[in-house]
Amino acid sequence: MAVVFQKTKGLTDKPFSYCPGCTHGIIHRLVAESLEELGLLDEVIGVAPVGCSVFAYEFFNCDMHEAAHGRAPAVATGIKRVYPDHPVFTYQGDGDLASIGTAEIVHVAHRGEKITTIFVNNAIYGMTGGQMAPTTLVGQKATTAPYGRDAAHCGNPLRVSEMLATIEGAVFVERVAVNTPANIRKAKKAIKKAFEVQLQGLGFGIVEVLSTCPTNWGLTPVESLEWLEKNMIPYYPLGNFKSPKEEK
Amino acid sequence: MAKVLMKGNEAIGAAAIKAGCKYFFGYPITPQNEIPEYMSRELPKVGGVFLQAESEVAAINMVYGAAGCGVRVMTSSSSPGIALKQEGISYIAGAELPCVIVNISRGGPGLGSIQPAQSDYYQSTRGGGNGDYFHPVYAPASIQESVDLMQEAFDVADRYRTPVMVLGDGMIGQMMEPVEFFEREAEKTEKPWATNGTKGKRKPNIINSLFIDPQALEDHNHRLEEKFELMKKNEVRVETFNLEDAEVVCVAYGTTARIVKNAIEICKNEGIQVGLIRPITLWPFPEAAFEEVSDKTKAYLSVEMSMGQMIDDVKIAVAGERPVEFYGRSGGMIPTPEGVVGKIKSILGRE
Numbered sequence A: 001m002a003v004v005f006q007k008t009k010g011l012t013d014k015p016f017s018y019c020p021g022c023t024h025g026i027i028h029r030l031v032a033e034s035l036e037e038l039g040l041l042d043e044v045i046g047v048a049p050v051g052c053s054v055f056a057y058e059f060f061n062c063d064m065h066e067a068a069h070g071r072a073p074a075v076a077t078g079i080k081r082v083y084p085d086h087p088v089f090t091y092q093g094d095g096d097l098a099s100i101g102t103a104e105i106v107h108v109a110h111r112g113e114k115i116t117t118i119f120v121n122n123a124i125y126g127m128t129g130g131q132m133a134p135t136t137l138v139g140q141k142a143t144t145a146p147y148g149r150d151a152a153h154c155g156n157p158l159r160v161s162e163m164l165a166t167i168e169g170a171v172f173v174e175r176v177a178v179n180t181p182a183n184i185r186k187a188k189k190a191i192k193k194a195f196e197v198q199l200q201g202l203g204f205g206i207v208e209v210l211s212t213c214p215t216n217w218g219l220t221p222v223e224s225l226e227w228l229e230k231n232m233i234p235y236y237p238l239g240n241f242k243s244p245k246e247e248k
Numbered sequence B: 001m002a003k004v005l006m007k008g009n010e011a012i013g014a015a016a017i018k019a020g021c022k023y024f025f026g027y028p029i030t031p032q033n034e035i036p037e038y039m040s041r042e043l044p045k046v047g048g049v050f051l052q053a054e055s056e057v058a059a060i061n062m063v064y065g066a067a068g069c070g071v072r073v074m075t076s077s078s079s080p081g082i083a084l085k086q087e088g089i090s091y092i093a094g095a096e097l098p099c100v101i102v103n104i105s106r107g108g109p110g111l112g113s114i115q116p117a118q119s120d121y122y123q124s125t126r127g128g129g130n131g132d133y134f135h136p137v138y139a140p141a142s143i144q145e146s147v148d149l150m151q152e153a154f155d156v157a158d159r160y161r162t163p164v165m166v167l168g169d170g171m172i173g174q175m176m177e178p179v180e181f182f183e184r185e186a187e188k189t190e191k192p193w194a195t196n197g198t199k200g201k202r203k204p205n206i207i208n209s210l211f212i213d214p215q216a217l218e219d220h221n222h223r224l225e226e227k228f229e230l231m232k233k234n235e236v237r238v239e240t241f242n243l244e245d246a247e248v249v250c251v252a253y254g255t256t257a258r259i260v261k262n263a264i265e266i267c268k269n270e271g272i273q274v275g276l277i278r279p280i281t282l283w284p285f286p287e288a289a290f291e292e293v294s295d296k297t298k299a300y301l302s303v304e305m306s307m308g309q310m311i312d313d314v315k316i317a318v319a320g321e322r323p324v325e326f327y328g329r330s331g332g333m334i335p336t337p338e339g340v341v342g343k344i345k346s347i348l349g350r351e
Ligand SMILES: Cc1ncc(C[n+]2csc(CCOP(=O)(O)OP(=O)(O)O)c2C)c(N)n1
Pocket: A050, A051, A052, A053, A069, A092, A093, A094, A095, A096, A097, A120, A122, A124, A125, A126, A127, A128, A133
């Protein structure tokens, strides 16, 4: 009997701690498969954030660090400067990366640090119970924006990929989503590409992945996928913002 | 090696490199700038890496990353910058990683001043970040001692898997003194916990301070506590001076201890016997030294360049057996020997 699908070696046997229907799990799989397919699992060192994916260090089957909230890019910098020949990645949520850790993500890109960042944008603080994130959409309700986000009060949502693409040291920037099989395939391609760019020593690479949070959005998993498509993608357009030149 | 005249900050950098430190992450702040400047010049020559971080917060987290890779790594800063590093230091203590943090301290609170001060005693010795933790704090009183303690700091950090702080007041950083670098092999410690890629030969290594299960965290805290007790037993460093006949015993550390020694000399010439306990490790605090004090001693005097912080530890060590008095200057004002002498006389009722 031929095996057509099996669990990647890039993940441990530890059961995920994610809510049913949460797309963090899909993104973990894509990262793990990419690492396995590129043959990097024996060498790679990953950095987990503070957020729902805080236990990523138990799920990825490779050496891992658990960083303080927002500081993963700095931790990854320390690791990469010690082991320039080892692939290094961070996995971060939108509260982690786009709020408390904005300085760290901007400067890891500014230095052109040769690491790969997987940025999971679910437009909310998942772990702490659904508070407003810088990425929360205008009108979207959150526990600290009970009337919906009001742009006059707290600004418009931050487009991180567009911002980072302006920085010289960021050489690969792409926004993907994991709401449909076709988009998941594109997401996988982008994640793999980001690691390849790192291996070529070209600079900093980031893949922003639009993701769902059924629990805090107050929607079913299926409704969440639809909500992502209808609301997030129009504000956060998918596509590649930057790629090394010769590859285009 | 012959003696060379060096500025404290540069000597500290040189000593770190001699101790095998190849990685430095830091952010500019007066009065410690000569340390990162020296490292940026010298580390590339020995195949090391100097990197200027975007903030002290980032710098200490770079240290956390590098320390988890199993190399000798350090950062340096001054008081407000050390305050920013406290989150990272707590993580490093929790994850049990070795590193050295140099604090060339200045006056506070807030932006304070850039002049020498010792008002970082609390944030250095009390575990300035969150959680139940301590780390060794060395307080050199001369540039030679700074150099010697840097080597010690890296060895102790590796031996106990702990952050270690070297706390110099601004005077230590800025003054010049002749120093000698004694050749001494860095202690070798195996680091099987380091993240350097599994090579497919071992289970993944995880650098972590999260223990979500309450029992697991309490167990972890008990393990840390055992380590702290071991350091209290083995790593206390102290200098005592003239304790046998002293009527008053001063307690002072860093450059303040040098001023107190001058005061003791003046007192001696006037027929007053004064002793000194100089903690070289502020944590672990040299409590046992207080047992050497004789029946002739009427009181202790804590002398500090602060409004009175170490005095708390002195009181704990004295445990109410004798009065503990305080003399201090702050904000960058330096205590004078005459000022200390005046306080000693008033304690003894001899104006
Ligand atoms: C210094 C600090 N501040 C706040 C927190 C609390 N906290 C934990 S997770 C989190 C938000 C995580 O949201 P996000 O990064 O979007 O990840 P998600 O859970 O949505 O995947 C916050 C604020 C913390 N752990 N540390």
